[in-house]
Amino acid sequence: MTTDPLGNARFITARADRDVAPRFSTEVDLDRPRSQVTAAVLRATAHGVYEARIDGRPASDSVLDPGWTAYEWRLPYQEHDVSDLVASGEGPVRLDLVLGNGWYRGDLGFAAANANYGEVISVAALLDIAYADGSSQRITTDASWSAVASDTTRNSLYDGQTIDARRRFDEGAPLGVREVDIDRTTLFQQSGPPVLRHEIISPVAIWTSPSGRCLVDFGQNLVGWLRFTVQGAEGTEIEIRHAEVLEDGELGIRPLRAAEARDVFILSGNEDSFEPTLTFHGFRYAEVSGWPGELAVDSLEAVVVHSEMRRTGHFACSEPLVNQLVHNSVWGQKGNFLSVPTDCPQRDERLGWTGDLAAYAASACFQFDTADFLDDWLADLLVETAHSPDRGVPLVIPDVLKYADFPADFSMPPWAAAAIWGDAAIWVPQALWIAYGDADRLAAQYPAMKLHLESVERYISPTGLWDLGHQLGDWLDPDAPPDQPGAAKADPHVVATACLYRSATFAAEAATIIGETEDAARWAELAERTRTAFNAHYVDGGIVTSDCATVYALAIVFGVLDDDDRAFAGARLAEIVRDADYRVTTGFAGTPFVTWALSETGHVGEAYALLLETGCPSWLYPVTMGATTVWERWDSMLPDGTINAGEMTSFNHYALGAVADWIYQVVGGIRPAAPGYGRVRIQPVPGPGITWAETSYASAHGTVSAAWRTDEGGFALEVALPDGLPAEIVLPDGRVEQVVGGVHRLTAAH
Incomplete structure (x- = not known):
């Protein structure tokens, strides 16, 4: 029999206006003096987001608890050690729980x-105290708790928050409190990392816009909120738009669409702190x-906010x-790895689009330790897929769009199984x-692969091609019209069939690793059928x-491709890149792989030229326009400084990115030669x-670093490896050195 982790704690709600964040409270006399407290643990969760305080002090450093999951089947509770908070006070213990709308x-x-x-929305909490x-x-928590409207009178992830400091004194x-029944089998101890405050960034400039508005530049596109302490006349309203x-010298709010992104702070007349x-x-x-x-x-x-991840x-x-491009990629990940991996953090969307992550996962795993974060998200992917009508991977995880109430003039196409998005x-x-080589987690993730x-x-x-159903294809091809992001040059079924081959191939490998031998044979056969069909129907003399x-x-x-066709395809790709004057011509499907395809077929010069191009569209064009994160479109901002007209x-x-x-x-040269970097290739x-x-990666075995330079004297490389870590060092002249741990300095001629 499974023990309920929240014991007899009841989920409670208050009869309050939808915008108001109610504050639930109780004050309890302890059975023993506080000095006799040896341990105290608070467990809590919510349908919504909650903030817990003990005697007016935060119970933890985390924010936006319990985060966003597939609430129907997975509701995480948080466990906070509050021993010091409980033991250090005097008299009765006071617990406060503020409940916001959050994602629920x-x-x-x-x-x-x-x-x-x-x-x-509802919240539940249990405080266990040991003497x-x-x-x-x-x-x-139960219906005996009291509730009042907190100082938050409006709260929305999209629209912002209103805090009335006057309510701190009145x-x-x-508010009426009642208990709510929820499915308690959905409860589990939080496995993903908490959302925390990280960097604190000060303004780099404050000025008056052409229309007379006060604008503040923080110098970095970030995700979080503003924090300040101020004193002014009672009832004064400070409004902040983001x-x-x-x-045209004014705040560019059109890309936010319906999201207000507006916070309002009402002063009490005393010195007020707002966050x-x-x-x-x-x-x-x-x-x-x-x-x-x-x-x-x-x-x-x-205040920069995102899920906890080690760089x-x-x-x-x-x-x-x-x-700067790498910097932009890092900050884009920080901003969008907030409870779930989202597409964007600012407009009326912020959804866990599967295709975005499918394209970016490898980069994400190098930049940060994402093992727990993405494993938790994949658990949501599994339950959402298992419960979807066709048992196909939804386009977004968690799949809140199944509850969408779209207006009559808008409809979502029936993407029952979409390449890249489903391939996530x-x-x-x-x-x-x-990145991590965890076979137990691979086994837990395998059922979603199979589905x-x-x-x-x-x-x-019957041709063996994945050419039925709807596809998003090479989304946001730069040659597509702004209002038709799916109108790509690449045939979506060619894209889908190639993706199926990759997916079936790794599924066969994964099934072998975890001992699912029958499945391994099944997926290997599917991969071979797909490969045969692709070459028979989509390849003619190397032309795809x-x-x-x-x-x-x-x-x-x-x-x-077969070897001969692969060589031809590499040469043809290089020709296409040259003919485009090294401007990017790929969308979501091709962008993660185009430089790889060039360098792996011997066209390194074209790969570097493609990377280093600054004209629009290119990776570096946004950098030249002052970008500090990666853009959705190659030309989200046009060269004249106006915002792309697309929705x-x-x-x-x-x-x-x-x-x-x-x-x-490839440029940095650090590659895993075995799962989890148990062996590395420096190339x-x-x-x-x-x-x-200069590149470094903090693996589970220790930090691997590689630094190279070229000059008139040739190529020089310095590699530093953790003790005992085997590595294969491949030099540009083709020479290979097998080493184990330590520092190694090697040279090669041009």
Whole structure:
């Protein structure tokens, strides 16, 4: 029999306005003096987001608990050690729980989807106290708790938060409290990392816009909120609006679509401190109105918020624009790895689009330790897929869009099984396996792989091609019209069939690793049938149907082509890249792989030229325009400084930053030669335009670093390895050195 982790704690709600964040409280006399407390643990969770305080002090450093999951089947509870808080006070213990809408009642989605898990938010908590004499005491939530409206009178992840400091002195009338029944089998102890405050960033400039508005620049596109302490006349309202960019000298709010991204702070007349922790914004710029007196750079600060992740990968090279591109990738990941891996953090969307992560997972795993974060998300992917009508991977995880109430003039196409998006069920575990080598987690992730491939099998035609059903294809091809992001050059079925081959191939490998031998044979056979069909129907003398960069990149990197055709395809891809004057011509599907396809077929010069191009569209064009995160579109901002007219125009979307994986492994030269970096390959491939690079990766075995430079004297490489770690060092002249641990310095001629 399973013990309920929250014991007899009841989920409670209050009869309050939908915008109000109620504050639940209880005050309890302890059975023993506080000095006799030896341990105290608080367990809590919510349908919504909660903040717990003991005697007015925060119970933990985490924010936006319990985060966002597939609430129908998985509701994490948090366990906080509050021993010091309970033991250090005097008299009765006071517990407060503030409850916000969060993701549960967040009106989530786009195009007025207003998707919610339910209309009743609730919170439950249990405080276990142990005393020196061996006795214990338990305090739990129930209908006897009191509730009032907190100082938060409006809270929405998209629209922002209103905090009325006057309510800190006048709590107002009590709110009715009642208990709520939920499915307690959904409870589990939180396995993903908490959401925490990280960097604190001060303004770099404050000025008056052409229309007379006060604007603040923090110098970095970030995710979080503003925090400050101020004093002014009672009832004064300070309004802060947030945006990622400026347009015509004013706050560029059009890309936010329906999201207000607006916080309001009402002063009490005393010195008031404000921090809107029941929302978050994606922004670099803020517009401040109503500030009492003169706003100075030390008046307020930006708090960076994201899930806890240890930084593992670092890179620097001789080209500052590439360094900024890597910086942008890192900050894009930080901003979008907030409870779940989202597409963007600022507009009325912020959803866990599977395709974005499928493209980016390898880069993400090098930059940060994402093992726990992505494993937790994949657990949501499994339950959402298992419960979806066709047992196919939804486009977003958690799949809140199943609750969308789209207006009559908007409809979502029936993407029952979509290449790249659905392939996240396999590509993300593949990235985790390569980065961390955890076979137990691979086994836990395998059922979703199987569900995905079985759902795809229904859309394979008698030809053996995945050419039935709807596809998103090479999404955001730069040659597509702004209002038709799916109108790519690459045939979506060519893309889908190549992706199926990659997925079936790794599923066979995964099944072998975890001992599912029958499945391994099944997926290996599917892979071979797919490969045969691809070559029979889509390849003619090395020319791949659609004859564009994306199809060649996928066919080469996924290993679909025969050797002769692969060499031809590499040469053809290089020709396409040259003919485009090294401007990017790929979308979501091709972008992570195009430089890989070039360098792996011997066209290193073209790969470097593609990376280093600064004209639009290119990876470095946004950098030249001042970007500090990766953009959704290659031209989210046009060269004249105006914002792209498309409805989808975000300035913090990590997917197109997936080239970072190639930068780390090929330019930087650090590659895993065995799962979890149990063995490494150091193989930097220098190319024109970059004369030195330094890369490091903090693996489970210790930090691996590689630094190389070229000059008139040739190529010089220095490698540092943890003790006992075997490595294969491949020099540009083809020489291979087998080493174990230590520092190694090698040279090669040009």
